Amino acid sequence: MPAPERIPPRSVTVVDLLTKGELTVRGRIREASNAVLYCSVVYEGMEAHCVYKPVAGERPLWDFPDGTLAQREVAAYAVSEETGWELVPPTVLRDGPYGQGMCQLWIEPEAEGAGEPLLALVEDEEPGDGWKAVGLAEVGEGRTALLVHADDERLRRLAVLDAVINNGDRKGGHLLPAPEGRLYGIDHGVTFNVDDKLRTLLWGWAGEPLTPEVLEVLARLEDALAESAPLATRLAELITAAETDAVRARVRELRRTGLHPSPSGQWPAIPWPPV
Structure with a gap:
């Protein structure tokens, strides 16, 4: 697939482009379990490529309400932005050619073998x-x-984000190394469940102390999740009240223990297939 135009990945303009731009479907990513469409998006003279996942193309899951995966992807982006780590590409909820869905900026990965x-x-x-x-x-x-x-600080931050959003599917294929040393995590549809669903390949720090930086971020997250705070207000538009309460509880528990979580033993700890 052709590389997207170079657009500042965290500017408000990118969010406007994804939210208001005209979507044109260019192809389908067939490896995905749900409908994932590769699109171009144009708005006021700007153009980029993006991924569009219509709610109508989501396969039902036994442990998540139908038609909610797109909202969970947007909620994951909102939490990532609050951390300041910018681990999730800009992601919005919008109407498209096949109805409402998630729209996420396409990040062209670095060339294979270019990084560690x-x-x-x-x-x-x-x-x-x-x-x-x-x-x-x-x-x-x-x-x-x-x-x-x-043993990479970028992965460690992602492991913390996954613990906060209760990511049930952190596979190797969902790690996206990008140019200039950036690392993104993608595919966050199975997140924010009220039950412990954490499944990940990033268990290497299990039981180890959280870094001072992480503890500072968690304190900031707890404040942002207070009633009527901006992040809590945004999550209320995307997930249920019980799911938002569960996010608060996970942040409090991470701060209380000061440790990276360990597998619970009540749920498969590693997703399948792992990549």
Whole structure:
């Protein structure tokens, strides 16, 4: 697919472009389980490429209300923006050619091999320097290997965001390294459940102390989630009151323990397929 125009990824103009621009479908991303359409969007002389996921193309899930995945993606963006980490590409809820849906700025990934790898399988029993162990994985013919992820501050921040939004599907394919050292997380439809659904490949810091930076961000998030605060008001437009209360509870618990969460043992800890 052609690269999008270079547009400042965090300007208000990008949000206006995604919200008000004319969408034209250019193709479909067939690997996705739900309808994911690759589009161009034009507004007042500006143009970019984006992903459009119409609510009408969402497959029903047993543990999430029908027709709510697009709103959850937008809510994930709202929380990401409040952290200041800018881990989720600009994402809006709008009408499109196939009805209401999520529209997200297309981020062209860096060329394969251009940056340091984020995930790996190693035959050693312990991760090497610069790596964190996730767990053993079957690699065929009765053999196993250790799945590891990079000990990377960008991934660590993403692990915290996932814990806050209760991400049930943090696969390797949902990590999007971008030029200039940026890292984005995408595909946040199965988030914000009131029950513990955290499934991720980023368990390497489980049980370890949160960094001072993270604790500061969590304190800011708790303030932003207070009744009538801007983030709480925005989430009320996108998810249920009970789900917003659950976000508040997860932030409070992270601050209370001061630790990265560990798998609960009551839910598969790693998504399938992992990539």
